[in-house]
Amino acid sequence: xxxxxxxxxxxxxxxxxxxxxxxxxxxxxxxxxxxxxxxxxxxxxxxxxxxxxxxxxxxxxxxxxxxxxxxxxxxxxxxxxxxxxxxxxxxxxxxxxxxxxxxxxxxxxxxxxxxxxxxxxxxxxxxxxxxxxxxxxxxxxxxxxxxxxxxxxxxxxxxxxxxxxxxxxxxxxxxxxxxxxxxxxxxxxxxxxxxxxxxxxxxxxxxxxxxxxxxxxxxxxxxxxxxxxxxxxxxxxxxxxxxxxxxxxxxxxxxxxxxxxxxxxxxxxxxxxxxxxxxxxxxxxxxxxxxxxxxxxxxxxxxxxxxxxxxxxxxxxxxxxxxxxxxxxxxxxxxxxxxxxxxxxxxxxxxxxxxxxxxxxxxxxxxxxxxxxxxxxxxxxxxxxxxxxxxxxxxxxxxxxxxxxxxxxxxxxxxxxxxxxxxxxxxxxxxxxxxxxxxxxxxxxxxxxxxxxxxxxxxxxxxxxxxxxxxxxxxxxxxxxxxxxxxxxxxxxxxxxxxxxxxxxxxxxxx
Amino acid sequence: xxxxxxxxxxxxxxxxxxxxxxxxxxxxxxxxxxxxxxxxxxxxxxxxxxxxxxxxxxxxxxxxxxxxxxxxxxxxxxxxxxxxxxxxxxxxxxxxxxxxxxxxxxxxxxxxxxxxxxxxxxxxxxxxxxxxxxxxxxxxxxxxxxxxxxxxxxxxxxxxxxxxxxxxxxxxxxxxxxxxxxxxxxxxxxxxxxxxxxxxxxxxxxxxxxxxxxxxxxxxxxxxxxxxxxxx
Numbered sequence: 046x047x048x049x050x051x052x053x054x055x056x057x058x059x060x061x062x063x064x065x066x067x068x069x070x071x072x073x074x075x076x077x078x079x080x081x082x083x084x085x086x087x088x089x090x091x092x093x094x095x096x097x098x099x100x101x102x103x104x105x106x107x108x109x110x111x112x113x114x115x116x117x118x119x120x121x122x123x124x125x126x127x128x129x130x131x132x133x134x135x136x137x138x139x140x141x142x143x144x145x146x147x148x149x150x151x152x153x154x155x156x157x158x159x160x161x162x163x164x165x166x167x168x169x170x171x172x173x174x175x176x177x178x179x180x181x182x183x184x185x186x187x188x189x190x191x192x193x194x195x196x197x198x199x200x201x202x203x204x205x206x207x208x209x210x211x212x213x214x215x216x217x218x219x220x221x222x223x224x225x226x227x228x229x230x231x232x233x234x235x236x237x238x239x240x241x242x243x244x245x246x247x248x249x250x251x252x253x254x255x256x257x258x259x260x261x262x263x264x265x266x267x268x269x270x271x272x273x274x275x276x277x278x279x280x281x282x283x284x285x286x287x288x289x290x291x292x293x294x295x296x297x298x299x300x301x302x303x304x305x306x307x308x309x310x311x312x313x314x315x316x317x318x319x320x321x322x323x324x325x326x327x328x329x330x331x332x333x334x335x336x337x338x339x340x341x342x343x344x345x346x347x348x349x350x351x352x353x354x355x356x357x358x359x360x361x362x363x364x365x366x367x368x369x370x371x372x373x374x375x376x377x378x379x380x381x382x383x384x385x386x387x388x389x390x391x392x393x394x395x396x397x398x399x400x401x402x403x404x405x406x407x408x409x410x411x412x413x414x415x416x417x418x419x420x421x422x423x424x425x426x427x428x429x430x431x432x433x434x435x436x437x438x439x440x441x442x443x444x445x446x447x448x449x450x451x452x453x454x455x456x457x458x459x460x461x462x463x464x465x466x467x468x469x470x471x472x473x474x475x476x477x478x479x480x481x482x483x484x485x486x487x488x489x490x491x492x493x494x495x496x497x498x499x500x501x502x503x504x505x506x507x508x509x510x511x512x513x514x515x516x517x518x519x520x521x522x523x524x525x526x527x528x529x530x531x532x533x534x535x536x537x538x539x540x541x542x543x544x545x546x547x548x549x550x551x552x553x554x555x556x
Numbered sequence: 557x558x559x560x561x562x563x564x565x566x567x568x569x570x571x572x573x574x575x576x577x578x579x580x581x582x583x584x585x586x587x588x589x590x591x592x593x594x595x596x597x598x599x600x601x602x603x604x605x606x607x608x609x610x611x612x613x614x615x616x617x618x619x620x621x622x623x624x625x626x627x628x629x630x631x632x633x634x635x636x637x638x639x640x641x642x643x644x645x646x647x648x649x650x651x652x653x654x655x656x657x658x659x660x661x662x663x664x665x666x667x668x669x670x671x672x673x674x675x676x677x678x679x680x681x682x683x684x685x686x687x688x689x690x691x692x693x694x695x696x697x698x699x700x701x702x703x704x705x706x707x708x709x710x711x712x713x714x715x716x717x718x719x720x721x722x723x724x725x726x727x728x729x730x731x732x733x734x735x736x737x738x739x740x741x742x743x744x745x746x747x748x749x750x751x752x753x754x755x756x757x758x759x760x761x762x763x764x765x766x767x768x769x770x771x772x773x774x775x776x777x778x779x780x781x782x783x784x785x786x787x788x
Contacts, residue, residue, distance in 0.1 A: 098604060107644055108633075109600075113611050116599040117635035117644070181598045257596050334600060335636065415596055422601050437605050443596045 089549040090428070097427040099555050104179055106338040118337045125329050125342055127269045128412055129350025132325030134275060135409035137358040139402035140218040140464070141319045142365040143381025146374040148315050149306040154362040156315035157322070161355030163520060164323040166513035167479040168351045169503045170486040172344035175330045177489075177499035178556060179339035182423030183330035183416075184478045189427065191485030193553040198543035200478045201424035203535050207474030208417040209451060211324055212410055213250075213458035214467040219406035220246040220459075221379040226399050229392075239462060246459035253410050254452025257418075258438065258445045271408050278401050279357055286364030286389055310523075317523040321468040322358060324475050325409075326351050327482075328416040331423075340500025364389075379464060417451035418444050429547045469528030473521055474535060480517035483510040496556050558685045559584040560774065561654040563642050566613045566632070567591045567606055572620070575660035576772045579743060581626035582688040588645050589614040589632040599634035607632065646777060653682055653745075658772040660742050667741035669697040670707050671730035674747030679776045680710050683745055684717045686774070694719055695741060699726040699733030738769035745774045 088097045102111040109116040120128075137157065145153035174187040185204050189197025220242035224234065234241050288294045306312070326347045329336075336342050365374065365385050377384045382402065386394035422444060425435040438445040458467060487507050489497055503509050521529065560580060564570050566589040589610050593602045614630040621628035635641040646654055668683060670676060683694060694714055698707040707723050714721045726733035738744060 111600060111603060112607055114603050114607050114632040114634055116603060117633055117637065117641045119636040119640055181600055260594070260596075332598075334598060418596060419598055422598055426601075426604065435601055435604070437597060437602060442594055442602065444601060448596065 087551065088555050089551050091547045091550055092545065093428075093431065095428045095432060097550060097552065097555065099427075102180070104339070106340075109180075109334060116334065118335055118339070120332060120336045120342075122342045122345055123269055125332070125336055125346025126350050126353075127272045128332060129325045129329045129346055130276070130353055131268055131272045131408040132328050132412040132416070133322055133350065133354045133409070134272070134279075134325075134357065135215055135218065135402075135405035135407075136468070137319065137322030137354060138279065138361045139222065139382055139398070139405050140214075140379050141322060142361055142385070143374045143377050143379060144465070145315045145319050146362060146366045146369070146381065147371050147378075148318075149311045150371050151305045151363065151366040152307050152312050153315055153319075153366065154359045155307070156312050156319055157358040157362055158355065159313065159316040160320045160323050161351060161358065163316075163320070163479075163513070163516045164326060164351045164355070165348065166509055166516055167483060168326050168347045169344075170483045170510040170513055171327055171330055171479075172347050172501050173499045173503050174482065174486055174489070175333045175343045175347070176340045176501045177497050179333040179336065179343065181331060181334035181419055182426075183333065183420070184327050184482050185420060185423050187330075188478065188481045188485050189552040190554060190556055191489045192481060194429075194547060194550050195540065195543050196481055196485075197427070197552050198424070198429050198547055199536055199539045200481060201420065201427075201429055202539040202542060203474045204478055205417055205420040205424070205451065206454075206535055206539075207324075207471050207478070208413050208420060209454045210458060210467050210471035210474065211321060212413040212417065212451070212455045213246075213461075214321060214464060214471055215406050215409040215413060216246040216250050216455065216459040217242065217462050217464050217467065218379060219249055219403065219410065220244075220462075222383075222399060222402035222406060223249075225380045225383050225395075226403060229396065229399060243460045243462050246462070247456050249407075249410070250452060250456040250459050253407075253414055254448055254455075257411070257414055257448050257452075258443050259441050260443075268408060268412070271404050275401055275405055275408075276353075276357075278397055279361075282386065282390075282394070282397060282401075283357070283360045283364055286368070286385070287360065289389060290364060290367035313520070313523040317472065317520050318465060318469060318525075319358075320472040320476065320520060322354065323351065324471060325354075325412070327475070327479070328412060331416045331419045344501045414448065414451055414455070418447035421447035421450055427552060428550055429543075465525065466528055466531070469524050470531045470535075473524060473528055473532030476517045476521055477532070477536070480514045483514035483517065486510045487514075492554075494554055496554075557584045558582075558653075558682060559586065559649065559651045561586050561588055561642070561646050561649070561651040562628075562657060563588040563590055563638075563654065564614070564617065564657060565590060565592070566610050566617075570657065572617055572657050573659050573661075573772070574620075574624075575663050575742065576655065576657060577621055577624045577626065579660075579663045579686070579692075579772070580621075580655070581624055582686055582690075583626075585621060585626060585628040586645075586649060586651065587614055587617055587621075587628050587630035588642065589630060590638060590641055591632075591634050592638050593634055593636055595636060599636065603634045606634075651777065652678075653774050653776045656773040656775065658743075658770050660771045663692060663742040665693045665695060665741045665743075667695050667697060667734075667737055667744045668710075669699065669730065669734050669737075669744075669746055670702050670710060671698070671700045671733075672747065675776075675778065676706055676710055676747075677713075678778075679745060679747050680713050682774075682776045684714065684719060686745070687719050689718070691720070694721045695737070696721060696723045697726065697733060697737050698723060699728055700730045735769070738771075741771070743772045743774065744769070745776060748775050748777050 090096045100112050185201040188200045223245045329346045368385050374381050383395050383398045386398035422435045424430050436446050560583045610632050618628040618630050633641050696707050711721045
């Protein structure tokens with residue numbers, strides 16, 4: 046389906062790739078091809094009198110020409126998949142199986158499948174928009190350009206906050222795994238394990254933030270290696286687990302299988318809870334500006350990572366619920382997979398899962414902190430936040446203000462250890478964004494602006510984006526009322542910020 | 557005209573030494589200002605904050621080329637991967653060589669190793685154009701298994717063009733021989749061939765310092781097809 050418009054794509058890129066040669070009459074520092082487009086939008090100013098910095102750009106497969114400079118595209122398909130899978134895989138496999146299996150048993154596999162299908166219905170429209178606007182900012186950028194400044198401000202700010210909640214959630218997961226790792230090496234904390242989890246989560250949160258501010262080593266290769274390692278560990282582990290549950294091999298598991306609760310309400314409610322496991326694919330769009338050959342790699346990375354993790358999640362649930370009863374899963378909680386590993390393969394199995402859980406939650410935390418600071422940069426560039434929020438540290442070359450704005454609240458939230466609340470609020474804020482991305486696609490297609498020329502088009506007219514929007518908004522209804530309340534609170538506050546700070550700014554169509 | 561790319565880490569305070577500016581005076585020069593951003597930083601964010609400073613500094617270096625009687629165009633790239641950027645731009649504008657800037661005074665001697673799978677005629681042609689009618693002595697370095705015919709031919713061609721040429725034969729391996737011979741020369745011209753060599757050139761500064769050579773190195777690119785290979 047990616048190649049339905051192959052011919053278009055070829056011609057488009059033939060045109061654009063010839064741009065550098067022709068416009069780089071190198072003496073000319075201002076490039077003729079970068080003259081402002083005809084449809085110049087008057088963007089207005091914020092309450093401080095600052096206007097959005099909107100420079101016309103020219104995108105090619107290898108580079109973006111912006112202002113007097115070139116911005117190199119350095120991420121390939123592997124890098125994109127690693128961001129998507131690396132962000133997602135931590136939660137769905139290492140934190141949720143126990144919680145979800147405890148609620149509905151084997152039917153949790155259906156909950157994960159539902160989440161995966163919804164994610165796919167959003168990933169397709171997101172891919173189309175990202176190939177039309179391959180710039181950093183992701184969902185925020187598409188919504189502000191497609192639906193205007195109010196929706197843009199709400200999403201831009203709540204995306205950052207949604208990522209903050211998600212990061213806190215991953216950190217708590219990391220804390221639980223660290224506690225198990227300590228127990229495995231003989232340090233058992235019986236007095237107050239909860240507090241220890243909080244302490245570990247807070248310290249790790251501070252550690253990751255500091256590392257991101259001061260670390261200039263390129264960790265992308267490490268991230269790719271971690272994701273590859275995780276995937277191969279999981280394939281072996283799940284392969285064995287499936288063989289065991291089908292009776293091909295016998296690891297002497299107890300006879301108690303989880304009972305199934307195959308009714309729509311509970312399955313959907315669990316789907317709403319575990320949807321946090323699918324928040325990574327849109328993070329690929331936040332680095333769209335750095336992706337090589339974006340017309341091909343963006344859709345492949347987003348859709349591919351959703352498909353990979355959906356399969357992994359469903360298999361994990363099937364294995365976990367075939368090994369343990371619901372009671373046992375509930376008892377083991379966040380680290381139920383460690384017990385599953387121990388049951389299947391003894392201590393080595395437990396160690397593999399602990400190591401995997403630590404790596405996976407760390408990679409989720411790191412990827413999310415990076416996305417948060419990019420999200421903050423996106424809104425600050427458009428004058429929806431003060432300019433100082435996107436300042437870069439002169440010593441390290443890193444966006445220390447944005448990283449601090451992300452890391453600070455993350456640490457506070459992580460200390461609460463409220464796994465379900467954190468996960469659901471993160472999902473709530475992302476689902477609002479996903480729904481609006483779908484709406485933005487329909488709106489932009491209807492308006493047919495001149496600049497809109499995606500390399501990838503979602504087939505089937507408005508059907509997929511409409512289903513994506515309805516499913517995204519609909520899933521919210523199955524959430525815990527407290528999570529919905531916190532989410533709505535965020536929206537009210539961010540709308541208030543718009544009316545105070547950015548009322549006079551126009552972003553619709555300002556590409 | 558022979559075209560050379562000069563990458564400069566312009567925001568790190570790197571400049572092009574006077575000796576190199578003079579040396580390249582006979583060629584068409586493109587200054588490639590670059591700034592490597594860590595992955596935490598979107599390149600566009602770095603651009604928003606540093607572009608003006610970077611292009612000012614590049615403009616100043618280009619001005620130095622003009623004052624020295626040469627000419628230089630410039631472009632600025634914010635990148636997460638320096639090597640990819642240099643290779644892309646080199647292919648895009650079809651340069652014949654790129655320079656690894658180093659510190660040198662007036663260049664009076666060039667070291668030209670002939671080992672490895674390199675296009676000797678391209679390198680000799682480049683050296684001839686580079687030197688022009690100036691009094692710069694070339695040392696051809698034949699180390700390892702370089703056939704005698706190769707350095708004889710190169711020496712003859714250079715001398716016919718009026719370039720004073722010496723030949724140094726070494727029994728050491730190509731890389732060791734090069735490192736040994738470097739200190740006696742102001743600049744080095746190498747062919748883009750052996751991966752070990754290019755990783756040495758692209759490697760950490762400390763590696764270069766360890767090799768006891770801080771002067772500029774000109775890397776002559778392999779023969780490129782006419783069409784732009786980067787996008788294929």
